[in-house]
Amino acid sequence: MEVEALDRVVQETLMALESGKEAIYDIAENARSEVERVQEELLVIQRQTLETIQEVDRLTKLEKQARLHLMTVSRDFHRYDEETVKSAYDRAMNLQVRLFVLREQEKNLRQRRDELERSLRRLRHTVEKAEMLVTRIGVVLQFLHGTLSQISVQLGNVQKQQQLALKVLLAQEEERRRIAREIHDGPAQALANIVLRADYCEQLLSRDPAKLKQELEKLKDLVRASLRDIRKIIFDLRPMPLDDLGLAGGVRRFLEDFQERYGLPVEFLFFGRELRYDPVLEVAVFRIIQEALNNAQKHAAAGRVTVKLELHPRQVLAVIRDDGKGFVPGEMVEGGEHYGLLNMRERARFLGGEVRITSAPGEGTEVIVMIPVCEEEEADGED
Numbered sequence: 001m002e003v004e005a006l007d008r009v010v011q012e013t014l015m016a017l018e019s020g021k022e023a024i025y026d027i028a029e030n031a032r033s034e035v036e037r038v039q040e041e042l043l044v045i046q047r048q049t050l051e052t053i054q055e056v057d058r059l060t061k062l063e064k065q066a067r068l069h070l071m072t073v074s075r076d077f078h079r080y081d082e083e084t085v086k087s088a089y090d091r092a093m094n095l096q097v098r099l100f101v102l103r104e105q106e107k108n109l110r111q112r113r114d115e116l117e118r119s120l121r122r123l124r125h126t127v128e129k130a131e132m133l134v135t136r137i138g139v140v141l142q143f144l145h146g147t148l149s150q151i152s153v154q155l156g157n158v159q160k161q162q163q164l165a166l167k168v169l170l171a172q173e174e175e176r177r178r179i180a181r182e183i184h185d186g187p188a189q190a191l192a193n194i195v196l197r198a199d200y201c202e203q204l205l206s207r208d209p210a211k212l213k214q215e216l217e218k219l220k221d222l223v224r225a226s227l228r229d230i231r232k233i234i235f236d237l238r239p240m241p242l243d244d245l246g247l248a249g250g251v252r253r254f255l256e257d258f259q260e261r262y263g264l265p266v267e268f269l270f271f272g273r274e275l276r277y278d279p280v281l282e283v284a285v286f287r288i289i290q291e292a293l294n295n296a297q298k299h300a301a302a303g304r305v306t307v308k309l310e311l312h313p314r315q316v317l318a319v320i321r322d323d324g325k326g327f328v329p330g331e332m333v334e335g336g337e338h339y340g341l342l343n344m345r346e347r348a349r350f351l352g353g354e355v356r357i358t359s360a361p362g363e364g365t366e367v368i369v370m371i372p373v374c375e376e377e378e379a380d381g382e383d
Contacts, residue, residue: 028130190226300324
């Protein structure tokens with residue numbers, strides 16, 4: 001009966017967490033919609049503010065000229081008739097009134113612009129917090145669902161497995177969140193901007209056709225940049241060159257793109273024959289090399305990287321060495337924050353291989369990947 005009561009409590013807790021997750025997700029979606037609305041209004045206000053500032057500058061010059069003319073006419077009034085003096089006075093007064101009204105309008109626009117910018121920052125912060133909460137609740141739910149069936153395992157082993165599973169889930173969720181953020185901040189924002197520019201082009205078509213060509217060129221550049229971002233995200237999700245070129249060719253293509261994108265010199269050394277393996281193995285080795293390169297570029301402050309790949313019928317060996325600042329491997333892994341290293345080890349372990357990491361502060365980092373090839377893969381490679 002105690003077990004049944006415990007199970008009931010756990011199920012109710014899971015349902016409450018699911019409900020909370022949906023509620024937080026709705027908050028995030030509403031905040032994201034509000035962000036887009038505020039961004040659109042902010043663009044309009046910014047454009048109006050700029051136009052008003054330019055008009056104020058123009059009227060300021062005209063008003064100054066009108067005042068100087070009025071002073072000249074007033075000083076030598078005997079040289080000018082009454083109509084000329086009155087006209088100069090009326091022009092100066094009209095310009096002063098228009099300038100006063102425009103300055104008030106500029107002041108109000110600046111205040112509105114600042115308010116919208118502050119609102120935009122608050123809304124983005126709300127979206128980030130809500131997304132983080134959704135991610136954490138999702139991790140907890142997966143963690144609870146995955147561990148309820150393992151209660152009969154010995155306590156010590158369960159604790160280790162739970163910690164490892166939680167780290168892997170956190171790493172997966174963080175990667176999904178990163179991809180979602182890349183799509184939201186990259187292609188999604190670009191598409192929204194494309195819509196605004198397209199609307200602007202429609203307005204130019206009737207108002208100022210001469211500027212339309214220039215705006216269309218900008219629009220094409222924006223579409224090209226969005227296409228590059230989308231292709232990058234697709235490559236991160238699935239390295240397509242692996243399907244066509246195999247492991248060696250796919251790694252070679254990735255290293256070429258990596259050098260071009262980040263300007264970090266990479267020396268590629270290949271040994272053996274360009275064999276084809278099981279797609280799971282090829283993706284695993286590729287991802288480990290990719291993660292090691294990303295770590296060298298983001299964290300190691302490396303000036304040069306060497307990647308060695310050896311393909312044999314019974315084993316795949318990869319060595320990634322950089323001359324960066326290095327670190328203490330034990331501290332990074334035990335701290336539980338360096339999910340990239342954990343992912344590399346888990347990918348290799350899943351295939352019966354291993355990842356060895358050698359590093360020290362100031363001495364760079366070396367990652368050695370060794371994965372055995374099963375008999376079926378060996379036969380496919382020989383074919």
